[in-house]
Amino acid sequence: MLYIVGIFFIYIFINFIAFTPVRHTSSTKYNLSGSFKEFKLKHPNEEQINVLYFKSSIPAKATVLFLHGARQSADAWAAYVPAFTERGLNVVIPDYRGYGKSYGNPSEINWYEDGQLTYSWLKTRMHEDSIIIYGAGLGTAVASYLATLNPARFVILENPIYGLRNWIRSHYPALLLPYELKYDFNVYEYLPNSISPTYILQSNRSRECTPEEAIQLQQLLTDPNNMIPIDQEQNVDIFETTDYTKFLDQLAKVL
Template sequence: MIFAAGLALYLIVVLLVWIGQERFIYQAHSLPLDYRYTFDVSYEELRIPTADGETVNGLFFRANGDKRGAVLYFHGNRGNLSRWGHLHRPFSSRGYDVLMIDYRGYGKSTGKPSETGLYKDGEAALQWLLRHHTLEEVVLYGRSLGSGVAAYLASRHTPKSLILETPYDVLPNVIQHQVMLPLPGGIFRHHFPTIRYLSKARCPIHILAGTHDRLIPLRLPLELKPLLRSPSDFLIIQGAGHHNLSAFQAYHFELDRLLLP
């Protein structure tokens, strides 16, 4: 009876993951089209068309001082640009134009989020940015969920560099960590195989991760370390969690090393 009860509980968990994985992965918050962002710097709001007919909302922040290039920033799985937009500062303050987008279904962007859809959103954003910068000037930056999108683009293009903050090897491993149970691979509809995309990338790759990340434990980004050109390209920030890497000086020292001449 104990075995039967345990099996029944396990099957319930599998069913819940099968049914609810989109809700876990894509925690999108929409915004009305007339919503006005409030930032303490000027910005340009964009409506970027995708190859499959959706429209992606974006924010473009211009660099402070002399331009060194551009950062295409892909945010995490929750919220929208009203939450993420202020994160342009570490890059614009270092002389980089910054383009940030809301994935389809997030903020003012149309459509419904999916793995292939987010890749198309990323490609559309990159093509817009390439009207203003050469590919050799573009840094792809992916945070959490966005690390899979940034890695995908790096596998298809050769930007200046790729920086991943709190990434994962494959997304199903993040879900399995959260439910604390081994799950059959066939139940997952969204994979974001960052580890496979990094094996195809030809640009310099840099990874930032914290020791106290409860959402994406350090062991998952460490799976990506063998794909880097040098062990020094993997920065482990002691005491940092999933959401607060930028609160540590080590994070800013690393951005100085990677982005400044």
């Protein structure tokens, strides 16, 4: 009986567990530092996603496709932008359907389609060797999925999850999970098939995966040395840490 109740609970509430978006009206004005453009991209079914585009004030070396995590919306994740634009990297942040000003409903397939739609738009404007795919949190599943299909310059996974099932077990250990979930978000399935150089930025404060799962993900990298540990103090954003800025400095030098 408890198993049946657990299955019913997960089926009904999986979207609330996996996705915690902030939604905005189309008239909302974003108050963000730096200049940016805002535009829509349309899917074949006419559903649209909202995209924020930040240009570096110095000659751009590449463009970062920033695939944000499950919480908030693109305007909140724009806090990362200066770390990139100061190093000559443009940044494009799409909001998945159901997030920000992107209407519709979030789902795993929609996340993958929204990421691919944005990547496809980018590659009509630049060579793929100038695109860096960056995923954060749950967005690492989208980034690692895209990395199996698109030859980007680099792929960066910040605090990746191992898979949604593992994440739920870690955060909600009392829940009884069915054999199959509605969503997978299995980074571990995509990572070995990446066709681009891939890095993992792993913070000591991350709760997206366990230390054991992080080691397993590291072993799936083509080069295990591409696991970059990030020493992050409490109440300090990851992009403000010494290890993170050092990594971006080194990245910018090879572009």
